[in-house]
Amino acid sequence: MQEDIAHWERIASDWIRWVRTPGHDAFWAYRPAFEALIGAGTGPALEIGAGEGRIARVLGSLGYAVTLVEPVRAFLTAAQDSDSGVRYIQAPAHAIPLPDASMPLVVLYNMLMDVDALAPAMAEAVRLLTPGGRLIIGIIHPLADLLTTHRDTGSWTAGGRYFDDRAFENALVRDGLAMHFRGRARPLAAYTEALIGAGGTLQRLVEPEPAADDPWTQNSPWQGLPLFLWIEASKA
Numbered sequence: 046m047q048e049d050i051a052h053w054e055r056i057a058s059d060w061i062r063w064v065r066t067p068g069h070d071a072f073w074a075y076r077p078a079f080e081a082l083i084g085a086g087t088g089p090a091l092e093i094g095a096g097e098g099r100i101a102r103v104l105g106s107l108g109y110a111v112t113l114v115e116p117v118r119a120f121l122t123a124a125q126d127s128d129s130g131v132r133y134i135q136a137p138a139h140a141i142p143l144p145d146a147s148m149p150l151v152v153l154y155n156m157l158m159d160v161d162a163l164a165p166a167m168a169e170a171v172r173l174l175t176p177g178g179r180l181i182i183g184i185i186h187p188l189a190d191l192l193t194t195h196r197d198t199g200s201w202t203a204g205g206r207y208f209d210d211r212a213f214e215n216a217l218v219r220d221g222l223a224m225h226f227r228g229r230a231r232p233l234a235a236y237t238e239a240l241i242g243a244g245g246t247l248q249r250l251v252e253p254e255p256a257a258d259d260p261w262t263q264n265s266p267w268q269g270l271p272l273f274l275w276i277e278a279s280k281a
């Protein structure tokens with residue numbers, strides 16, 4: 046099995062606890078901005094690397110009929126048990142058994158940093174997108190990869206080299222919950238070049254701010270720094 050997928054197999058139960066503990070993961074503070082970006086709609090949507098299904102459930106609440114693609118069986122089972130979408134497919138991002146140009150909305154949320162081979166995953170997302178459809182990619186902001194934040198003081202320090210595609214490992218315990226992140230930190234151009242190389246067209250970049258009234262945001266250094274970067278793209 047590919048090492049990127051094997052890693053998530055190993056830490057699946059930690060991730061489910063991490064994202065399902067109310068207010069623990071950063072996403073919940075960014076959910077209003079994410080909903081505003083996607084907007085209410087109908088029809089099919091695809092989430093690739095869907096994990097236990099939280100993003101698919103948000104897409105479903107906006108009106109979309111979501112197909113979840115995820116290689117880790119434990120995640121698909123958790124997603125299905127939580128009624129996260131309308132269809133569940135166990136597959137890696139580079140080989141999804143769906144027809145070309147079949148999805149008007151394709152979402153890859155915080156998963157491309159976890160994929161070792163970026164180009165094949167991007168090519169598959171663009172292949173599945175309908176002409177005129179929307180491809181939404183969420184990543185950790187490439188500059189945020191250089192920052193170490195200190196929640197107790199709300200401060201941060203920066204270091205490291207930006208320009209390389211480099212491996213990261215970050216095993217941590219926060220508020221009693223363990224999580225081991227592993228993946229690739231890449232410069233922004235690695236994503237835009239992979240997108241354009243796959244036949245996609247960049248539409249816009251969004252640097253979302255966390256909801257000011259969310260408890261996660263209070264005293265967070267990320268009130269004033271970009272933690273995430275969202276890329277919207279299309280295909281001619």
Ligand SMILES: C[S@@+](CC[C@H](N)C(=O)[O-])C[C@H]1O[C@@H](n2cnc3c(N)ncnc32)[C@H](O)[C@@H]1O
Pocket residue numbers: 047049050053054064093094095096097098099100115116117120136137138139153154155156159160161
């Ligand atoms: C940080 S989690 C994000 C899950 C979900 N998108 C969310 O935001 O809750 C990263 C996900 O990427 C998946 N993943 C890792 N490597 C993958 C690959 N090669 N193909 C497809 N998914 C992969 C993992 O199994 C995991 O579900």
